[in-house]
Amino acid sequence: MPLHVSQAPAPALRSVLVALGSTAVREAHTPALRSVQGPMSPELPLPVHVLDVRDHAVPPAGTPRTRLVGWRFMIRGGEGPVAAADTRLTPDGWTFSHFFEGPYLASTERALRQAETMTTPFQPRLLSVPDLYMLTLWLHSDPEADPATGSPTPADLLVPLAPAPPGIAAHMPYRVADLLPVLNLRLAPPPLLESTA
Structure with a gap:
């Protein structure tokens, strides 16, 4: 299998296990999660990174942060994924954030299955572009890299998850050098109109 899934920090995993055994499951806005009969387990931990392609500290041709x-x-x-659980880093360490379901759940599963058929080894991560309401599967080309650090490199692939923004094909692997200019263009501030008065 070419995907090298990283180990999540132990406190992050523990926080999800505690949440699965607590009232958080019954209180979650996830009908599928509440309807599961039998044991549930957290699997496929993916680090979630946020990308700001408008970071003015980085030149347009530079590596995004x-x-x-x-x-x-x-x-x-049961038979498959029923929800996802997010954790976040606080001053006291990793903590459970929330459960959720929705289109990104199936889309992530599909993108991971697609990536497993590739011949190049990758480290899977998630890369969010909040200003475009966009989430991608980030296939990092260094499978042994620290999953908590780094930026997309030219050898990495980005697979937009469905629903993707209009004009960007979901589930199509893009080279970083091909997709980032498109994102930069979409996030660029509109040009100022000159006054004719």
Whole structure:
């Protein structure tokens, strides 16, 4: 298998296990999670990074900056994933954030299956572009890298998850050098109109 899934920090995993055994499951806005009969387990931990392609500290041709904002676990119950659980880093360490379901759950599963068929080894991560309401599977080309650090490199691939913004094909692997200019263009401030008065 070419995907090298990283180990999440132990406190992040523990926080999800505690949440699965607590009232958080019954209080979650995730009908699928609440309807599971039997055991549930957190699997496929993915580091979640945020990308700001408008970072003015980085020249347009430079490497974009990312920052780790959490770890996402697929919650498996019965035959497949029924929800996801996010954790976040606080001053006291890793803590459970929330459960959720929705289109990104199936989309992430599909993108991971696609990536497993590739011949190049990758480290899977999630890369969020909040200003475009966009989430991608980030296939980092260094499978042994620290999953909490780094930025997209030219050898990395980005796979937009569905629903993707208009004009960007979901589930199509893009080279970083091909997708980042598109994102930069979409996030660029509109040009100022000159006054004709």
